[in-house]
Amino acid sequence: MLTDTSILDNIAIILVHPKFPENIGAAARTIFNMGLSQLIVVSDRKLDSTAMTKMATHNATHIIDAMEVFPTLEQAVAPFSFIVGTTARRGRQRGSERSPRQIVTELAPLVTNNRAAFLFGPENCGLTNEELKYCHATSAIPTNGFSSLNLAQAVAIHCYELYHGLIHERKDIEPVPRIATSFELEGMYEHVEKALVRINFLEAKNHTYWMNNIRGFLGRMRLSSRESNIIRGICRQFIRHQKQQEEEQQVP
Amino acid sequence: MLTDTSILDNIAIILVHPKFPENIGAAARTIFNMGLSQLIVVSDRKLDSTAMTKMATHNATHIIDAMEVFPTLEQAVAPFSFIVGTTARRGRQRGSERSPRQIVTELAPLVTNNRAAFLFGPENCGLTNEELKYCHATSAIPTNGFSSLNLAQAVAIHCYELYHGLIHERKDIEPVPRIATSFELEGMYEHVEKALVRINFLEAKNHTYWMNNIRGFLGRMRLSSRESNIIRGICRQFIRHQKQQEEEQQVP
Numbered sequence: 001m002l003t004d005t006s007i008l009d010n011i012a013i014i015l016v017h018p019k020f021p022e023n024i025g026a027a028a029r030t031i032f033n034m035g036l037s038q039l040i041v042v043s044d045r046k047l048d049s050t051a052m053t054k055m056a057t058h059n060a061t062h063i064i065d066a067m068e069v070f071p072t073l074e075q076a077v078a079p080f081s082f083i084v085g086t087t088a089r090r091g092r093q094r095g096s097e098r099s100p101r102q103i104v105t106e107l108a109p110l111v112t113n114n115r116a117a118f119l120f121g122p123e124n125c126g127l128t129n130e131e132l133k134y135c136h137a138t139s140a141i142p143t144n145g146f147s148s149l150n151l152a153q154a155v156a157i158h159c160y161e162l163y164h165g166l167i168h169e170r171k172d173i174e175p176v177p178r179i180a181t182s183f184e185l186e187g188m189y190e191h192v193e194k195a196l197v198r199i200n201f202l203e204a205k206n207h208t209y210w211m212n213n214i215r216g217f218l219g220r221m222r223l224s225s226r227e228s229n230i231i232r233g234i235c236r237q238f239i240r241h242q243k244q245q246e247e248e249q250q251v252p
Numbered sequence: 253m254l255t256d257t258s259i260l261d262n263i264a265i266i267l268v269h270p271k272f273p274e275n276i277g278a279a280a281r282t283i284f285n286m287g288l289s290q291l292i293v294v295s296d297r298k299l300d301s302t303a304m305t306k307m308a309t310h311n312a313t314h315i316i317d318a319m320e321v322f323p324t325l326e327q328a329v330a331p332f333s334f335i336v337g338t339t340a341r342r343g344r345q346r347g348s349e350r351s352p353r354q355i356v357t358e359l360a361p362l363v364t365n366n367r368a369a370f371l372f373g374p375e376n377c378g379l380t381n382e383e384l385k386y387c388h389a390t391s392a393i394p395t396n397g398f399s400s401l402n403l404a405q406a407v408a409i410h411c412y413e414l415y416h417g418l419i420h421e422r423k424d425i426e427p428v429p430r431i432a433t434s435f436e437l438e439g440m441y442e443h444v445e446k447a448l449v450r451i452n453f454l455e456a457k458n459h460t461y462w463m464n465n466i467r468g469f470l471g472r473m474r475l476s477s478r479e480s481n482i483i484r485g486i487c488r489q490f491i492r493h494q495k496q497q498e499e500e501q502q503v504p
Binding site: 005029030032033035059101141142145147148152153157160164168 | 281285351393400401408415419420
């Protein structure tokens with residue numbers, strides 16, 4: 001008899017530019033074993049389906065068949081509302097990193113009504129800062145010193161924690177309502193950026209730095225879809241108002 | 253700066269007749285990453301050191317170099333006092349299986365003064381009942397249904413839980429004193445067996461069944477070295493007494 005694992009259907013594993021198709025297969029096997037179902041790959045290369053299927057074993061072939069492939073990360077994360085970037089432990093940014101177990105605890109009330117994704121970078125270098133921009137949280141597996149696990153093992157440990165925390169030891173968790181998707185947030189950030197450029201808050205030399213800071217705190221707020229629309233509305237109105245002022249000044 | 257992980261030196265990962273040297277290498281990498289140091293292999297075949305070292309990566313080469321290889325499991329487990337057998341979830345025996353997390357919680361007070369080992373069976377079939385005889389506890393990774401992880405991932409999840417529970421989230425744990433090693437217990441079981449055969453408690457047709465039951469509860473008791481010697485002393489004395497009686501009966 002299988003446990004009800006439907007909540008895990010709201011969670012995707014996203015492999016960002018993986019180098020070895022075997023690792024995609026190994027991820028598929030783990031995803032299946034831990035009751036998850038969604039595997040997404042960001043890649044612009046042709047993927048070797050024989051190598052993938054061999055590592056997936058026949059039990060998890062359907063995960064490979066249903067796998068979605070996107071050329072860019074932005075497209076891949078668009079429908080998700082809570083995005084976790086996985087990284088190796090790093091000295092400097094350690095403060096902001098949480099363990100997979102802490103992440104799952106945080107995720108638990110969210111995933112009833114929201115879709116979440118875990119991003120895993122390429123085998124040799126991990127996620128770039130540009131890719132981490134899409135993330136609302138960062139997860140680092142506690143290891144001894146600064147060593148790192150291989151990709152398949154990192155995926156296995158995250159899927160294991162998801163199954164353990166959300167199904168095996170699920171406690172009564174109060175679900176939170178639907179929050180904004182990445183698509184909605186990106187649209188909002190674009191509006192915010194336009195408005196901030198307009199008031200010269202964002203100047204060429206520190207544009208990205210400040211914008212990343214703003215994304216950081218807006219991303220952490222877990223805005224609802226409605227709230228992100230309100231922020232967009234404010235920006236839109238602000239830009240409109242500025243334009244009117246400029247036009248009035250030009251009229252003598 | 254590295255955390256003090258010396259307690260993990262008391263824990264060994266034992267691969268029992270692994271088929272693929274790559275999995276030995278992958279285990280070595282995880283062992284290193286999670287602050288452990290001891291890898292033991294039970295095998296009567298020549299191990300391909302190129303394949304092992306490649307998967308271990310150069311960081312963990314020293315784990316492969318220091319790896320011990322034994323022809324039998326009995327020799328491999330001899331110095332250990334707490335032995336955990338890892339299995340896939342099975343319907344029938346599920347009651348006696350614990351999750352890796354529960355096992356680590358149970359292990360925590362033991363490993364300050366005692367050596368513990370985790371046994372992993374071959375990739376295709378897992379540990380036999382004969383091999384599970386040496387174990388004081390059984391650990392099964394919670395998965396969806398009766399699916400099973402691959403060997404390297406099962407090792408990774410156990411090492412991760414060990415590091416997580418014993419180092420990363422270590423709470424103040426009251427250590428327990430040294431308990432009997434497998435070598436001491438096996439000697440004791442042999443003595444117990446002799447005594448029970450002597451009194452016809454163990455008959456040919458159900459010998460193994462009853463002996464396994466006795467091993468089961470004696471193994472769970474966590475006898476100290478001294479206590480196992482007391483039990484041996486009782487058996488020895490019992491056998492001696494029986495012999496005397498028999499000899500007296502033969503004297504008319």
